[in-house]
Amino acid sequence: MKATARAPANIAFIxxxxxxxxxxxxxxxxxxxxxxxxxxxxxxxxxxKKYTQDIIEFVSARHAELVSASKKVYRSRNEFGMIVARxxxxxxxxxxxxxxxxxxxxxxxxxxxxxxxxxxxSFPKGAGAAASASGxxxxxxxxxxxxxxxxxxxxxxxxxxIGSGSACRSIPDGFVMWEKGTGSESSYAxxxxxxxxxxxxxxxxxxxxxxxxxLSTEGMSYVQSSPFLQSRLRRIPEKINRIQELFSRKDFPAxxxxxxxxxxxxxxxxxxxxxxxxxxxxETLKLIHAVYEWRAQGLPVYFxxxxxxxxxxxxxxxxxxxxxxxVKQLGIAKEIVVNMPADGTKIIEExxx
Amino acid sequence: MKATARAPANIAFIxxxxxxxxxxxxxxxxxxxxxxxxxxxxxxxxxxKKYTQDIIEFVSARHAELVSASKKVYRSRNEFGMIVARxxxxxxxxxxxxxxxxxxxxxxxxxxxxxxxxxxxSFPKGAGAAASASGxxxxxxxxxxxxxxxxxxxxxxxxxxIGSGSACRSIPDGFVMWEKGTGSESSYAxxxxxxxxxxxxxxxxxxxxxxxxxLSTEGMSYVQSSPFLQSRLRRIPEKINRIQELFSRKDFPAxxxxxxxxxxxxxxxxxxxxxxxxxxxxETLKLIHAVYEWRAQGLPVYFxxxxxxxxxxxxxxxxxxxxxxxVKQLGIAKEIVVNMPADGTKIIEExxx
Numbered sequence: 001m002k003a004t005a006r007a008p009a010n011i012a013f014i015x016x017x018x019x020x021x022x023x024x025x026x027x028x029x030x031x032x033x034x035x036x037x038x039x040x041x042x043x044x045x046x047x048x049k050k051y052t053q054d055i056i057e058f059v060s061a062r063h064a065e066l067v068s069a070s071k072k073v074y075r076s077r078n079e080f081g082m083i084v085a086r087x088x089x090x091x092x093x094x095x096x097x098x099x100x101x102x103x104x105x106x107x108x109x110x111x112x113x114x115x116x117x118x119x120x121x122s123f124p125k126g127a128g129a130a131a132s133a134s135g136x137x138x139x140x141x142x143x144x145x146x147x148x149x150x151x152x153x154x155x156x157x158x159x160x161x162i163g164s165g166s167a168c169r170s171i172p173d174g175f176v177m178w179e180k181g182t183g184s185e186s187s188y189a190x191x192x193x194x195x196x197x198x199x200x201x202x203x204x205x206x207x208x209x210x211x212x213x214x215l216s217t218e219g220m221s222y223v224q225s226s227p228f229l230q231s232r233l234r235r236i237p238e239k240i241n242r243i244q245e246l247f248s249r250k251d252f253p254a255x256x257x258x259x260x261x262x263x264x265x266x267x268x269x270x271x272x273x274x275x276x277x278x279x280x281x282x283e284t285l286k287l288i289h290a291v292y293e294w295r296a297q298g299l300p301v302y303f304x305x306x307x308x309x310x311x312x313x314x315x316x317x318x319x320x321x322x323x324x325x326x327v328k329q330l331g332i333a334k335e336i337v338v339n340m341p342a343d344g345t346k347i348i349e350e351x352x353x
Numbered sequence: 354m355k356a357t358a359r360a361p362a363n364i365a366f367i368x369x370x371x372x373x374x375x376x377x378x379x380x381x382x383x384x385x386x387x388x389x390x391x392x393x394x395x396x397x398x399x400x401x402k403k404y405t406q407d408i409i410e411f412v413s414a415r416h417a418e419l420v421s422a423s424k425k426v427y428r429s430r431n432e433f434g435m436i437v438a439r440x441x442x443x444x445x446x447x448x449x450x451x452x453x454x455x456x457x458x459x460x461x462x463x464x465x466x467x468x469x470x471x472x473x474x475s476f477p478k479g480a481g482a483a484a485s486a487s488g489x490x491x492x493x494x495x496x497x498x499x500x501x502x503x504x505x506x507x508x509x510x511x512x513x514x515i516g517s518g519s520a521c522r523s524i525p526d527g528f529v530m531w532e533k534g535t536g537s538e539s540s541y542a543x544x545x546x547x548x549x550x551x552x553x554x555x556x557x558x559x560x561x562x563x564x565x566x567x568l569s570t571e572g573m574s575y576v577q578s579s580p581f582l583q584s585r586l587r588r589i590p591e592k593i594n595r596i597q598e599l600f601s602r603k604d605f606p607a608x609x610x611x612x613x614x615x616x617x618x619x620x621x622x623x624x625x626x627x628x629x630x631x632x633x634x635x636e637t638l639k640l641i642h643a644v645y646e647w648r649a650q651g652l653p654v655y656f657x658x659x660x661x662x663x664x665x666x667x668x669x670x671x672x673x674x675x676x677x678x679x680v681k682q683l684g685i686a687k688e689i690v691v692n693m694p695a696d697g698t699k700i701i702e703e704x705x706x
């Protein structure tokens with residue numbers, strides 16, 4: 001009745017913004033992402049009659065340090081991963097969302113016991129670094145495993161999706177496609193390529209670790225107010241085809257161009273919603289301008305930005321050190337998380353309690 | 354054979370971005386603007402056989418000071434206007450564009466004499482503060498007057514439009530509509546309301562006075578590459594109707610909302626062009642965030658941004674001082690140009706040489 005899962009966050013190259021079904025979190029379009037080796041969530045779930053209510057907590061910074069020190073850190077393709085001690089708290093809203101997800105999994109298993117959930121992130125949550133993706137992926141797999149549910153990967157992705165849309169992309173390995181689907185059973189994620197297919201890097205520059213003003217769930221809910229949504233959606237299938245083609249022949253500059261274009265397309269939709277959403281901070285814009293400059297100087301690096309101010313710098317392995325150097329020179333990074341393509345969500349042996 | 358004109362820059366509330374005809378500068382959509390009392394160009398044109406070629410210069414900073422000191426400064430609704438001494442230069446490209454425009458006016462008059470053109474701005478050119486609008490409006494009226502051409506205001510707006518699209522909006526008084534038209538004769542500008550109709554303010558915050566990387570003429574030329582252009586254009590007629598309705602009943606908060614929405618709409622198109630155009634600098638984004646904050650604190654102020662990094666803060670006269678105070682506290686303004694609604698382009702008696 002106890003299991004621990006570790007799930008990577010993921011960065012979308014073709015983005016998810018807007019739902020066709022709010023409750024089932026069916027997306028308005030297909031999306032494509034890479035799992036991140038350095039940004040992950042570890043979650044232990046235990047169901048037991050001894051708990052009179054669900055207990056949902058972040059492992060305290062002090063406790064996290066003890067855990068890191070005493071237990072082996074999961075390192076499969078997480079060469080850069082390290083657990084930074086943080087004192088984070090769940091809001092009441094977040095706890096309720098987690099409890100709702102536990103209820104769903106309990107219902108599937110026909111079990112009513114309360115749960116204790118301890119979780120820990122290798123990166124700050126709520127700043128556009130996809131903590132809800134890794135969080136709900138880890139929660140889903142840990143809870144399902146603790147309850148002995150025998151689910152296929154496909155079923156796990158659909159279940160994770162109901163918790164947080166992009167969480168489904170954190171379940172399979174490597175480079176992952178999430179099908180739009182027409183109902184709950186047809187909107188699932190699968191690995192298009194394993195993590196060792198293409199040695200890309202995502203140098204994630206964290207410029208702000210405070211909570212973003214607009215949660216993506218909330219911001220996404222009025223996507224229909226953007227005059228540009230339909231034009232965006234019409235072009236997604238052609239982008240999905242294009243990215244598969246670029247992956248098949250590993251054309252990095254073309255991939256980079258597509259990634260940036262897609263990112264700006266989504267942010268243009270966000271900022272033309274009513275009310276408009278600005279996830280960018282001044283540091284975000286500074287990095288965008290810097291990337292253009294670095295590229296003009298011959299460094300092949302491209303940016304993408306999710307629903308937050310932090311910037312993901314995508315490059316090939318050979319340029320990773322140069323990109324890190326450039327970012328450090330700018331002097332605006334609060335943290336730099338260097339990511340390789342990672343496997344998906346896995347059950348691990350070390351529990352958080 | 355010598356005349357001097359003074360023309361205001363203008364700020365568009367419904368923007369012009371994209372042409373249906375490059376040569377005639379026919380716009381893809383109608384636009385609507387307010388003339389700016391504090392941001393203006395003064396231009397003296399003299400045609401004479403004594404010149405063997407066109408001489409086109411900015412008045413030097415030293416000369417400008419002498420002119421300001423010795424001559425009466427034009428102040429009709431320009432209470433805030435003052436001439437800041439600057440040493441600006443025309444690029445060869447700019448000179449050629451001016452010569453081309455002189456050729457057009459010479460052809461109309463059937464005269465071939467070369468011209469001496471001296472000009473002076475009350476604000477930095479090339480940073481999205483519409484110097485080409487006031488510049489070509491002043492040039493058109495000064496040259497036409499010097500050559501004794503008897504043109505109606507409507508004809509002057511069409512002529513100015515061929516020099517620089519939005520220049521046509523700087524010719525008529527106050528709040529100006531520029532009709533899209535279907536040919537050169539139907540795309541002209543006219544005053545919808547005089548300058549004293551509504552006591553609005555445009556607190557223009559200049560955050561950068563260097564030349565912008567993309568001239569709007571150039572950036573505009575590949576507007577068709579944005580996937581969002583058609584969606585934008587489809588909604589312009591309804592915005593044009595709406596702004597006329599809001600002006601008729603002087604609904605400031607609704608006007609402000611519309612202005613911001615329209616500004617973000619245009620910038621979303623710009624940044625989804627291929628290649629994307631970013632006119633915003635980090636200071637621009639800082640001001641956008643600040644405006645949201647000030648409004649949350651109860652100050653009714655709205656932003657709009659043209660093809661450059663500078664931010665126009667639109668408010669009512671009663672809030673002008675509060676807005677200026679807020680901007681000063683931010684500490685990012687290189688210059689603040691406070692504008693009332695202004696009359697259009699006028700012939701003045703004081704020559705620059």
